[in-house]
Amino acid sequence: MNDKKLYNNPAEIVDDALEGLAKSNKGIKVVKSHRVVVRSDVNQVIQKGLVTLVSGGGSGHEPAHANYVGEGMLTAAVCGSVFASPPPSNIECALRFAKSPAGCLVIVKNYTGDRINFGLAVEKLKNEGFKLKMIVVGEDCANHSASMTATGRRGLAGVVFVHKIAGAMASRGCTLEEIVDHLKIVCSSLGTVGVSFSAISLPGSDKLLFNLDNDVYSLGLGIHGEMGAFKEKMSSARNIVATMFDHMTGEKNPVRIDINNSRLAVLINNLGGLSNLELTLFANEVLEYFRNYPEIQIERIYIGTFMTSLNMNGASITVLKITTNSQLTDLDSKTTANGWKNQDSFGINNDFELNYKEEEKEYTKEDSTISKKMENALKEALQHVIDELIENEEYLNLLDSIVGDGDCGSTFKRVLLILKEKLNMNKLRTDSPFALLMQLSELAQKDMGGTSGGLYSVFFAAAASKINKECSITTIGESLRAGVEAIQYYGGAKQGDRTMLDALLPCLECFKSEVSSKEISKLIKEKVEEGVNETTHLKARAGRAAYTDTVHHNKPDAGAYAVGLWMKSLCNKLLIE
Structure with a gap:
């Protein structure tokens, strides 16, 4: 597996990142020699006699912990190397900057290295007269062995809730003892479980920290790139969320959290590599779970990246049982820490849907109907176009696969089958070219989709604007020109870019009033064939293919070839009349 990382020197990745963070945030300063981030206004905080807060741990968990430094959250954070606890001397540096007569609370995730190193710094500075308290956060609900070990439950994303509540309490002037007493209740009301869908590697190493088959995911992992406590078969997001809550709350789990009849704050956390699309889908399934x-009662819901494991492709769910309304007030209070998203609305939005009913369109245009003879010719021409394009599905897919995703023919077939059904059920306005073109525009937009659907929809809509009752050769030519010019304007392509325009543009010069329709038909078929063949020598310069087409090909562009098919079919069945 290729798990590339971005850095200058892997040994300096933390230092470079902290420098970038401080340069872009006037609210913090960095002690580069000790990897400590401190609030810029730390002296004012101390002068006000407020309790200060210090936390930290290994790096690789960003935005934790440096991004939680700010008014309303941490006073300082100390960062170790990736997944490694910071040394006591660096922790001591942070505590010296945060020294306050009101005292300093040290918040530590439950990992042995952090407990020892932070504890050592705390005990040393207590001997110098510092007023210090340390609280350890451990809320992992998946690791069953945690109940049978001295180490206890691991600290995960739940510590972010602790940062937020402690920061709000300190800001409003609570004493150190009051904060510690309340946080003990908070910590006992936390539970977290995480899942991962792939392994990661450390910066500077190409070795994955564990192996995970494609058909399984890891449940109950920590935040240091380690394998989870369990492996489960890959399933839907809905089933994965249900499994996570089953482990978190199951009665046989000795480290379970009981959330029955509870008021909850829920933190849905991206472990680093999950796309935002997947994260919000994941969040939706969490909310749907609670509907059962x-x-x-979900009092607060937070969705985002709060505590990562580098670029781990996974997510965690943290629940906090709300025991007092003051906890909600503390969660709601504003902070300048850029790792926490201030929200103006909270809880689940049950009234989230807007209804929109698309009205059936009645396409009318004065004097736009045609004779019965012309209508029958038009129906026959449409049927011929449908049959011709469907028959060429596989070849169009082949042409499209050269520089595209290979679905051009299938896309046409999908929309043409719908068109065929409408034609057979007399649901197309073949009596009115204007109404028909508008129907085709709507069909392309809804059922064809993608860039092709958009271009054809624009083409038909623009072409309709030039249609009138006579439907003369001149009118047809003007209509075609209007459609082609609309494709050029909105699509941005031009002749020679290896697109459908290379087949369409040469046809525009064929419409001459002094020439019979049969001669025009012959001329169009020649010109469109020349345009299609010309694309075999062109390099794509527009559309998605422009980014992937690096060589010339000996086969025509799929879009141009499709134009050739329907243009020649129309000529054979319509213009010769």
């Missing part, structure tokens, strides 16, 4: 339990 009306006795549980």
Whole structure:
């Protein structure tokens, strides 16, 4: 597996990142020699007699912990190397900057290295008269062995809730003892479980920290790139969320959290590599899960990246049982820390849907109907176009696969089958070229989709603007020109860019009033064939293919070839009349 990382020197990745963070945030300063981030206004905080807060741990968990430094959250954070606890001397540096007569609270995730190193710094400075307290956060609900070891439950994303509540309490002037007493309740009301879908490597190493088959995911992992406590078969997001809550709350789990009849704050956390699309889908399934339990009240919901494991492709769910309304006030209070997203609305939005009913369109245009003879010719021409394009599905897919995703023919077939059904059921306005073109525009937009659907929709809509009752050769030519010019304007392509325009543009010069329709038909078929063949020598310069087409090809562009098919079919069945 290729797990590339961005850095200058892997040994300096943390220092470079902290420098970038401080340069872009006037609210913090960095002690580069000790990897410590401190609030810029730390002296004012101390002068006000407020309790200060220090936290930290290994790097690789960003935005934790440096991004939680700011008014309303941490006073300082100390960062170790990736997944490694910071040394006591660096922690001591942070505590000296945060020294306050009101005292300093040290918040530590439950990992042995952090407990020892932070504890050592705390005990040393206590001997110098510092007023210090340390609280350890451990809320992992998946690692069953945690209940049977001295180490206890690991600290995960739940510590972010602790940062936020402690920061709000300190800002409003609570004493060190009051904050510690309340945080003990908070910590006992936390639970977290995480999942991962792939392994990661450390910066500077191409070795994955564990192996995970494609058909399984890891449940109950920590935040240091380690394998989870369990492996489960890959399933839907809905089933994965249900499994996570089953482990978190299951009665046989000795480290379970009981959330029955509870008021909850829920933190849905990206472990680093999950796309935002997947994260919000994941969040939706979490919320849908709770719909099955009306006795549980979701007071607050937070979705984002709060505590990562480098670029781990996974997510975690943290629940906090709300025991006092002051906890909600503390969660709601504003902070300048850029790792926490201030929200103006909270809880689940049950009234989230807007109804929109698309009205059936009645396309009318004065004097736009045609004779019965012309209508029958038009129906026959449409049927011929449909049959011709469907018959060439596989070849169009082949042409499209050269520089595209190979679905051009299938896309046409999908929309043409719908068109064929409408034609057979007399649901197309073949009596009115204007109404028909508008119907085709709507069909392309809704059922064809993608760039091709958009271009054809624009083409038909623009072409309709030039249609009138006579439907003369001149009118047809003007209509075609209007459609082609619309494709050029909105699509941005031009002749020679290896697109459908290379087949369409040569046809525009064929419409001459002094020439019979049969001669025009012959001329169009010649010109469109020349345009299609010309694309075999062209390099794509427009559309998605422009980014991937690096060589010339000996086969025509799929879009141009499709134009050739329907243009020649129309000529054979319509213009010769």
